[in-house]
Amino acid sequence: MLALGKLLELTLAGREPAQKIQLTVDGVQMRWLSEGALEVRPPEARDNGSDLLLSSGIHGNETAPIELLDRLLHGIARGEIKPRTRILFLFGNPEAMRRGERYLELDINRLFNGRHEQNIGPEAMRAAELEQLARSFFSLPGRSRLHYDLHTAIRGSKIEQFALYPWKEGRQHSRHELARLNAAGMQAVLLQNKTSITFTAFTYEQLEAEAFTLELGKARPFGQNQGVDVSRLETRLKQIIEGSEPETESLDGLQLFAVSREVIKHSDAFLMHLPADVENFSELEKGYLLAEDVAKSRWVIEEEGARIIFPNPKVKNGLRAGILIVPTTEAGLA
Ligand SMILES: O=C(O)CCC(=O)N[C@@H](CCC(=O)O)C(=O)O
Numbered sequence: 001m002l003a004l005g006k007l008l009e010l011t012l013a014g015r016e017p018a019q020k021i022q023l024t025v026d027g028v029q030m031r032w033l034s035e036g037a038l039e040v041r042p043p044e045a046r047d048n049g050s051d052l053l054l055s056s057g058i059h060g061n062e063t064a065p066i067e068l069l070d071r072l073l074h075g076i077a078r079g080e081i082k083p084r085t086r087i088l089f090l091f092g093n094p095e096a097m098r099r100g101e102r103y104l105e106l107d108i109n110r111l112f113n114g115r116h117e118q119n120i121g122p123e124a125m126r127a128a129e130l131e132q133l134a135r136s137f138f139s140l141p142g143r144s145r146l147h148y149d150l151h152t153a154i155r156g157s158k159i160e161q162f163a164l165y166p167w168k169e170g171r172q173h174s175r176h177e178l179a180r181l182n183a184a185g186m187q188a189v190l191l192q193n194k195t196s197i198t199f200t201a202f203t204y205e206q207l208e209a210e211a212f213t214l215e216l217g218k219a220r221p222f223g224q225n226q227g228v229d230v231s232r233l234e235t236r237l238k239q240i241i242e243g244s245e246p247e248t249e250s251l252d253g254l255q256l257f258a259v260s261r262e263v264i265k266h267s268d269a270f271l272m273h274l275p276a277d278v279e280n281f282s283e284l285e286k287g288y289l290l291a292e293d294v295a296k297s298r299w300v301i302e303e304e305g306a307r308i309i310f311p312n313p314k315v316k317n318g319l320r321a322g323i324l325i326v327p328t329t330e331a332g333l334a
């Protein structure tokens with residue numbers, strides 16, 4: 001296989017390839033851009049005008065999505081997958097991947113949309129670099145832009161696979177993209193209703209891409225992802241890459257949620273009243289005292305049908321310690 005097909009190996013070894021550009025037997029150009037960053041270009045005659053950004057390893061210990069991108073890249077490098085799209089593969093936080101940790105000093109996925117400028121350290125620099133790589137990739141006019149940022153979660157989930165859809169003033173969420181996610185095996189989508197500082201919020205808000213964070217199961221070390229079934233997503237990604245996606249507009253079975261409130265941890269006095277092993281999408285009764293913080297601030301459940309995702313009282317002060325969500329409908333989709 002071409003050396004550049006082994007981007008994951010190169011990244012884990014912290015090595016730069018001797019040859020930065022290679023052509024597959026199929027005439028596809030692979031170009032190494034920077035650590036953990038590789039661009040794939042189909043031959044001009046086969047290019048269908050779509051640009052696809054696939055990222056994983058934004059959190060270094062979320063290995064199932066990293067292994068999935070590695071398999072796709074191997075398939076392309078061997079000429080088994082024949083791209084009609086331009087693709088940018090990104091492994092988000094190489095040093096955290098090498099250490100098998102979520103992050104080193106700062107969570108990269110809280111450093112986009114300008115936040116890296118207010119911070120220092122390796123993750124702030126990497127977030128700036130990732131923004132630049134994405135900006136440059138999505139700079140060609142007249143092409144469709146899609147970004148999937150692949151993750152696995154810290155805890156188990158009552159709904160195993162789901163997506164988070166960013167928000168921008170004046171822009172409607174796309175029904176077509178939701179149908180595509182449904183076909184890719186996602187069981188639920190959380191429609192955001194305010195701006196954010198994640199990678200997909202950046203590509204959605206600033207680069208006009210359709211962008212989604214995908215949660216694919218529970219985070220495990222490399223080689224231990226047998227319990228994470230990404231087969232439907234993998235099939236769909238191959239079809240998107242090869243331009244052979246079956247048409248679908250069906251949202252059947254896809255559960256939609258809206259953000260009701262974000263729980264922000266303000267101080268070291270923050271307390272969250274949930275069992276340590278609580279699963280994502282657990283329902284919370286009206287009147288339940290979810291969390292407390294300084295100055296007698298309290299989060300009491302007021303919403304009908306409220307559920308919690310990503311509860312994490314260990315985040316740094318000022319960051320999101322959980323999201324309260326409620327069921328929503330298709331009204332408002334474009
Ligand atoms: O399991 C958890 O608590 C976090 C899993 C994870 O990394 N999720 C992403 C979601 C990003 C988004 O809000 O779009 C994150 O927290 O960065």
Ligand SMILES: [Zn+2]
Binds near residue numbers: 153
């Ligand atoms: Zn993650």
